[in-house]
Amino acid sequence: xxxxxxxxxxxxxxxxxxxxVSVATVSRVLNSPGAVTEKTRNRVQEVIDQLNFVPSAAxxxxxxxxxxFVGALVPTLDNAIFARFLAALERALAARQLSLVVATTxxxxxxxxxxxxxxxxxxxxxxxxxxxxxxxxxxxxIEHTRVPTIATSYFDGTCNLPTIGYDNAAAxxxxxxxLHDLGHRRIAVVHGPAQNxxxxxxxIRGLNAFGQxxxxxxxxxxxxxxxxxxxxxxxxxxGPMPEAILCLSDVLAMGLLFGLQGQGxxxxxxxxxxxxxxxxxxxVSVPPLSTVHLPVQRMGEQAASALADWVExxxxxxxALLHAHLVARSSTLKCVRGE
Amino acid sequence: xxxxxxxxxxxxxxxxxxxxVSVATVSRVLNSPGAVTEKTRNRVQEVIDQLNFVPSAAxxxxxxxxxxFVGALVPTLDNAIFARFLAALERALAARQLSLVVATTxxxxxxxxxxxxxxxxxxxxxxxxxxxxxxxxxxxxIEHTRVPTIATSYFDGTCNLPTIGYDNAAAxxxxxxxLHDLGHRRIAVVHGPAQNxxxxxxxIRGLNAFGQxxxxxxxxxxxxxxxxxxxxxxxxxxGPMPEAILCLSDVLAMGLLFGLQGQGxxxxxxxxxxxxxxxxxxxVSVPPLSTVHLPVQRMGEQAASALADWVExxxxxxxALLHAHLVARSSTLKCVRGE
DNA sequence: ATGAAAGCGCTAACAA
DNA sequence: TTGTTAGCGCTTTCAT
Numbered sequence: 001x002x003x004x005x006x007x008x009x010x011x012x013x014x015x016x017x018x019x020x021v022s023v024a025t026v027s028r029v030l031n032s033p034g035a036v037t038e039k040t041r042n043r044v045q046e047v048i049d050q051l052n053f054v055p056s057a058a059x060x061x062x063x064x065x066x067x068x069f070v071g072a073l074v075p076t077l078d079n080a081i082f083a084r085f086l087a088a089l090e091r092a093l094a095a096r097q098l099s100l101v102v103a104t105t106x107x108x109x110x111x112x113x114x115x116x117x118x119x120x121x122x123x124x125x126x127x128x129x130x131x132x133x134x135x136x137x138x139x140x141x142i143e144h145t146r147v148p149t150i151a152t153s154y155f156d157g158t159c160n161l162p163t164i165g166y167d168n169a170a171a172x173x174x175x176x177x178x179l180h181d182l183g184h185r186r187i188a189v190v191h192g193p194a195q196n197x198x199x200x201x202x203x204i205r206g207l208n209a210f211g212q213x214x215x216x217x218x219x220x221x222x223x224x225x226x227x228x229x230x231x232x233x234x235x236x237x238x239g240p241m242p243e244a245i246l247c248l249s250d251v252l253a254m255g256l257l258f259g260l261q262g263q264g265x266x267x268x269x270x271x272x273x274x275x276x277x278x279x280x281x282x283x284v285s286v287p288p289l290s291t292v293h294l295p296v297q298r299m300g301e302q303a304a305s306a307l308a309d310w311v312e313x314x315x316x317x318x319x320a321l322l323h324a325h326l327v328a329r330s331s332t333l334k335c336v337r338g339e
Numbered sequence: 340x341x342x343x344x345x346x347x348x349x350x351x352x353x354x355x356x357x358x359x360v361s362v363a364t365v366s367r368v369l370n371s372p373g374a375v376t377e378k379t380r381n382r383v384q385e386v387i388d389q390l391n392f393v394p395s396a397a398x399x400x401x402x403x404x405x406x407x408f409v410g411a412l413v414p415t416l417d418n419a420i421f422a423r424f425l426a427a428l429e430r431a432l433a434a435r436q437l438s439l440v441v442a443t444t445x446x447x448x449x450x451x452x453x454x455x456x457x458x459x460x461x462x463x464x465x466x467x468x469x470x471x472x473x474x475x476x477x478x479x480x481i482e483h484t485r486v487p488t489i490a491t492s493y494f495d496g497t498c499n500l501p502t503i504g505y506d507n508a509a510a511x512x513x514x515x516x517x518l519h520d521l522g523h524r525r526i527a528v529v530h531g532p533a534q535n536x537x538x539x540x541x542x543i544r545g546l547n548a549f550g551q552x553x554x555x556x557x558x559x560x561x562x563x564x565x566x567x568x569x570x571x572x573x574x575x576x577x578g579p580m581p582e583a584i585l586c587l588s589d590v591l592a593m594g595l596l597f598g599l600q601g602q603g604x605x606x607x608x609x610x611x612x613x614x615x616x617x618x619x620x621x622x623v624s625v626p627p628l629s630t631v632h633l634p635v636q637r638m639g640e641q642a643a644s645a646l647a648d649w650v651e652x653x654x655x656x657x658x659a660l661l662h663a664h665l666v667a668r669s670s671t672l673k674c675v676r677g678e
Numbered sequence: 679a680t681g682a683a684a685g686c687g688c689t690a691a692c693a694a
Numbered sequence: 695t696t697g698t699t700a701g702c703g704c705t706t707t708c709a710t
Contacts, residue, residue, distance in 0.1 A: 011703055022681045027705060057461045059703035061397035062686050077426040087416040090443060099461055102441050104429055122396045122438055229623045261625040284568045286600040350687055361697045398687035401702050
């Protein structure tokens, strides 16, 4: 291979020649230094440094079958929750000498399958997915290639794939439980598109199973901040004001907060507001947002170490449940009925 | 190479044998289909599909020198401005059959250099950097390997590297100009750590050059939202209230907004507030934030196409200046002096 | 402990 | 148009 400029890259043979050893020996000092005399090893290493030799990843991959990179498929980078997850994932992977190739799916299973195939085609040794619901093609692809794959943001001990994540239904129930404890019963629930999002579906399922005399009204918002803002309008124009609003994500809650404030509604005096995620801004908004903390950073770290271990030592990990917990701040207040 | 399971992957030879042609012919239908009879081509293609053959990226890379991926180095994923940029970049690269490997630098030049080297070692064909200030090692690395590299978020026609970005000094001046037009003179400027951030340095430089009777007081905030919140406290306790506050990023402005509101200060009645970036939330906050729109999505697209063209056709791109523009919303108000 | 040599899967001359 | 064959840079037996 020649560089784009023209002078060829230093290769094993060059090093071997310069160090007056065989290519095998050079290869050894690279891969199993213990199998080489210290004297030889030092000499070779010196030449390597001097010649600025970097083994070709491609050639190495072709022989060892290892490419040292994995792929992650997330719905979007435009939501801090995924960005935070990926940041932690990338950091933890890098510590294990693995690179991360990121692909976004726009929550579209067809795109997801296509990009996953693309990642595998270019040699990804493992895959990180979001959620456990995927297209038949993707499932077949994983089944067929047996590529180490971990589903995240979702916990399901019975899933074919190892899952590392939280119990979304429980997280939603924690939120609703908090509102319930404060005495709220008539609660508006705002969620994003549930169609292709099993995390959202699960949260909805969790709320429906909650019971305890709660009276839930449902609002589906479009994705992102603006969806929350619009939902505020829907809620305000859609009959009596609920006692509390539960958003199934912090981004939505932020939109709601702004939407309500824009209409002169005070949170939490006029209505309690809750989110799920615990993004950085939730701690500092005015009022600070009560929410359910989802341990996405830990999820990133655990997914990284589990996938690394699977890829390197064929240890298929067990699913891991990460605990979500309530973060009660001041956007929720005890319910005072009949003013 | 055998798969992690054990059955070996289908290779060119298998296909050739099954289709009863030579490996060269199979290679041709893959790479220059025009050079093969339609009849042969179809037959081979059929076998390829049937055997589910996927060419080995590593083997291809070793011969062609192409790996079809590039690396991007950003300070963090934890700021929407970079996440948005990367999202656009990834999308545009994918459209050109290039994958994106993301690495974060924490705004540390040593980490940046190290990760850049790692990316090159694994075969990155091109690099996207943030800003134009980098460690000597990284500059030497780029110089030496001649790897196509584009600096973003910064425009500098005289830079060694092609830059694709906006004029940070001008962007800051647009913001200050807006405040000036509204009659504000005593203005607090809040910026993040400038040490390793040439974008911030440039914005500061731009403001210093503005003149026109403005009286700037400077506040350095720590990174992120919390930095903005803290800065609000500093400003409030640090002497007379300024007429306006100019934040050198929207994240900081958001922190400021919350910090001020938390102290009972009304924006924009008590003080005008401005940001730079134009993140999604800026349009919907209460009040909506006046800011300077930085075209990061377009930057992602342009960087992708420029880098792709460079990598594929050795066309080194010219630097491109993307225009930032004022987005006046309601967080800024005409200055009323002496109440 | 070291070396020689046989591939890994593919591309690209060169021949036919 | 198609086939033969020589590598690409490395790892890995198998000898020595």
